[in-house]
Amino acid sequence: MIRASPRPNGFSNRVTDHFLQVLNTTQPGVRITEWRLHDKLAIPEFGQDVINGKMAEGGQADALPGEHAAWSQALDVIREFKEADAYVVAAPMWNFGIPAKLKNLVDVLSHSGHTFENDESGESRGLLLGKRALLVCARAGAYPADSQSDFQLPYLRKVFGVMGVEDQWAVAVESTWKGQSSEVEPMREAAAVAQEWCLASPLRQRGLISPQHVSLPGSALAIQASPRACTRAPPPRSVLVIRASPRPDGFSNRVTDHFLQVLNTTQPGVRITEWRLHDKLAIPEFGQDVINGKMAEGGQADALPGEHAAWSQALDVIREFKEADAYVVAAPMWNFGIPAKLKNLVDVLSHSGHTFENDESGESRGLLLGKRALLVCARAGAYPADSQSDFQLPYLRKVFGVMGVEDQWAVAVESTWKGPSSEVEPMREAAAVAQEWCAPSSALSHA
Numbered sequence: 001m002i003r004a005s006p007r008p009n010g011f012s013n014r015v016t017d018h019f020l021q022v023l024n025t026t027q028p029g030v031r032i033t034e035w036r037l038h039d040k041l042a043i044p045e046f047g048q049d050v051i052n053g054k055m056a057e058g059g060q061a062d063a064l065p066g067e068h069a070a071w072s073q074a075l076d077v078i079r080e081f082k083e084a085d086a087y088v089v090a091a092p093m094w095n096f097g098i099p100a101k102l103k104n105l106v107d108v109l110s111h112s113g114h115t116f117e118n119d120e121s122g123e124s125r126g127l128l129l130g131k132r133a134l135l136v137c138a139r140a141g142a143y144p145a146d147s148q149s150d151f152q153l154p155y156l157r158k159v160f161g162v163m164g165v166e167d168q169w170a171v172a173v174e175s176t177w178k179g180q181s182s183e184v185e186p187m188r189e190a191a192a193v194a195q196e197w198c199l200a201s202p203l204r205q206r207g208l209i210s211p212q213h214v215s216l217p218g219s220a221l222a223i224q225a226s227p228r229a230c231t232r233a234p235p236p237r238s239v240l241v242i243r244a245s246p247r248p249d250g251f252s253n254r255v256t257d258h259f260l261q262v263l264n265t266t267q268p269g270v271r272i273t274e275w276r277l278h279d280k281l282a283i284p285e286f287g288q289d290v291i292n293g294k295m296a297e298g299g300q301a302d303a304l305p306g307e308h309a310a311w312s313q314a315l316d317v318i319r320e321f322k323e324a325d326a327y328v329v330a331a332p333m334w335n336f337g338i339p340a341k342l343k344n345l346v347d348v349l350s351h352s353g354h355t356f357e358n359d360e361s362g363e364s365r366g367l368l369l370g371k372r373a374l375l376v377c378a379r380a381g382a383y384p385a386d387s388q389s390d391f392q393l394p395y396l397r398k399v400f401g402v403m404g405v406e407d408q409w410a411v412a413v414e415s416t417w418k419g420p421s422s423e424v425e426p427m428r429e430a431a432a433v434a435q436e437w438c439a440p441s442s443a444l445s446h447a
């Protein structure tokens, strides 16, 4: 059981509890292990430490003691994960995707040679064959199977599929804003899945890990502005750069450096603020503390001093974010999505009344109007615009769009496994965007 909601009584947890109860009754003795991701658990933060520790093991580099320890901790997590016959993931939807803690776990688990492998032709093959997963996805809205806004269930399907877990079951708990009525049918479905699991082929000895309180082909599409007609904003006076790759020399950072250099030359005096998400930065971990602190401010509940502090820290981040005229996000693709640190920032920033608001009919309206964003997305593969495997660029477009940042530009750095040749065209495109941004304001219709 992998529980990614911090709310013991949340919908994903309650439906999962019911599933387990039926499973236990139908097949007593099944061993259930719970990982509650929001409690203290020995799961390392995925970042350069883990990567360096892994590379040192492979003899490709030296590593510091802390880096060896981080990789060894990741290996322990992978080992325990692989011991299970089946998985239950209880996941809340947060800002159209999964919580950062769950994304971090995906990055800790997804390693070639451990949960999948690449054959000689570079094709990936999952290693967790014969296992199954139940994905319990709770969300306040309702998302049909072909929704362009659901980055939760399709993403979990994708990453379990890559690991070879193809026997996938899903229970969506939808419209949870309606309260308990929304869980009636999912409860029934979860019970039916439990019974199916026990019928089809009895689970072997070990049971579940369950929720613990469980291309753009280079040039042609690489620069995409919002399809809407809009008035070109005046050149930005301040730009916030959000760097989500821990590699200073990584592709997203290098292309972003080039963009900034051209911007600075074309428009000297533009104020540039940098957030390097993998360095120590005063961004709180989004979780129950921040939520409780926010609710206390709204008078809906009491909060502990630490919870007030967490929300006040989130407010500082939001304030600084809103001060910028424009954003540049330098993002590596990790396991088809964005790094957990960037997802955490999305959750810290996305609050009604701050970056968007809901009108009386419940419609959401972005509040950051007149701003723009450049999304620099680096990935080893190549993902066409209609790819079902790209949860990086479409996701960033979605969350900036929700905040009202509709003047969006993107540069995809693709096929980075080829080395420096992959950045030649993106460098040119980034320079072109910088020059476009500095052009005098005028009516502009993005085609």
Ligand SMILES: Cc1cc2nc3c(=O)[nH]c(=O)nc-3n(C[C@H](O)[C@H](O)[C@H](O)COP(=O)(O)O)c2cc1C
Residues within 6 Å of the ligand: 051, 107, 245, 246, 247, 249, 250, 251, 252, 253, 331, 332, 333, 334, 335, 336, 337, 378, 379, 380, 381, 382, 416
């Ligand atoms: C943990 C991890 C997971 C990755 N997953 C993917 C992936 O799913 N698809 C892909 O095309 N590239 C993947 N890559 C490759 C990176 O996207 C690629 O190296 C990219 O250049 C990283 O951006 P950066 O150079 O700015 O750090 C992964 C790399 C790492 C370290």
